[in-house]
Amino acid sequence: MTDELLVVRAQLGERAALAELVERWRVPVWTYVRRMLDAERADDVSQEVWLAVIRGLPRLREPARFAPWLFTIARRSVTDRLRSQYAREELTARDVAAEDPVSGTVASMVEAIVDRAELVSALSALPVLEREILVLFYLEDLSVEDCAQICRIPAGTVKSRLNRARRLLRAHLEEKGTRP
Numbered sequence: 001m002t003d004e005l006l007v008v009r010a011q012l013g014e015r016a017a018l019a020e021l022v023e024r025w026r027v028p029v030w031t032y033v034r035r036m037l038d039a040e041r042a043d044d045v046s047q048e049v050w051l052a053v054i055r056g057l058p059r060l061r062e063p064a065r066f067a068p069w070l071f072t073i074a075r076r077s078v079t080d081r082l083r084s085q086y087a088r089e090e091l092t093a094r095d096v097a098a099e100d101p102v103s104g105t106v107a108s109m110v111e112a113i114v115d116r117a118e119l120v121s122a123l124s125a126l127p128v129l130e131r132e133i134l135v136l137f138y139l140e141d142l143s144v145e146d147c148a149q150i151c152r153i154p155a156g157t158v159k160s161r162l163n164r165a166r167r168l169l170r171a172h173l174e175e176k177g178t179r180p
Contacts, residue, residue, distance in 0.1 A: 007063035018057070021066075022050060028140060029074050035123060035135045036078045045081050049074045068146040071136060075150055082128065122172045130165035137162055 003024070009017035029049055034042040052073045060069055123131050136147045137158075144162075148155045 003066045004063040007057065007060060007066050011058055011060070011063070018054070022053075025067075025070060026050075029070065032071065032074055032135055032140055033078055035139060036128070036132060037081060041081055045074075045077050048077045052077065065149075067142065068149045071140065071142065071146070072150045075132065078132075122169055122176070125172050126165060126168050130161055130168055133158060133161040134165045134169065 001020070003021065006017045006021045006024075010021055026046075030042060030046045033045045033049065037045060049070075053070060056073070060066065062069075123134065126134070132151065133147060136142050136150060137144070142150070144155050144158050147158045151158065153161075
């Protein structure tokens with residue numbers, strides 16, 4: 001059964017169709033979120049994504065475009081979480097700097113890197129915009145057009161970010177001694 005048919009059936013109130021959609025897309029959504037955030041926040045954000053999907057599904061006008069719509073919601077949830085994290089870190093940095101200006105600049109928000117697979121480490125070292133495009137295009141297997149729609153940018157920008165992300169990833173892997 002196609003996603004489009006499942007969406008239409010779910011919009012008509014069929015719980016089994018909604019359950020099948022969630023089951024079909026649960027892992028890809030969690031994987032995307034996990035690659036954008038740390039494991040601790042991935043579960044919470046994934047749940048937020050599915051709540052937003054359930055609330056918004058009745059208003060989805062193009063059931064055939066379910067995957068890009070779903071990843072747009074996931075992207076928005078990840079972005080919201082990152083914004084709130086950066087805002088908290090900025091406040092913390094100001095508080096520390098106010099107490100001791102020297103140690104405040106030295107203690108500039110360095111997160112501990114847990115022992116992860118080399119690729120995940122390399123991905124996390126990329127800027128958020130480049131990491132996002134790589135995850136959507138290569139790991140979620142979405143088209144350039146779908147990535148453009150999700151990120152609300154032109155397809156040409158997606159292509160240029162992909163190119164830049166590939167170069168950054170290659171440089172990072174070579175720096176670590178891993179041949180890409």
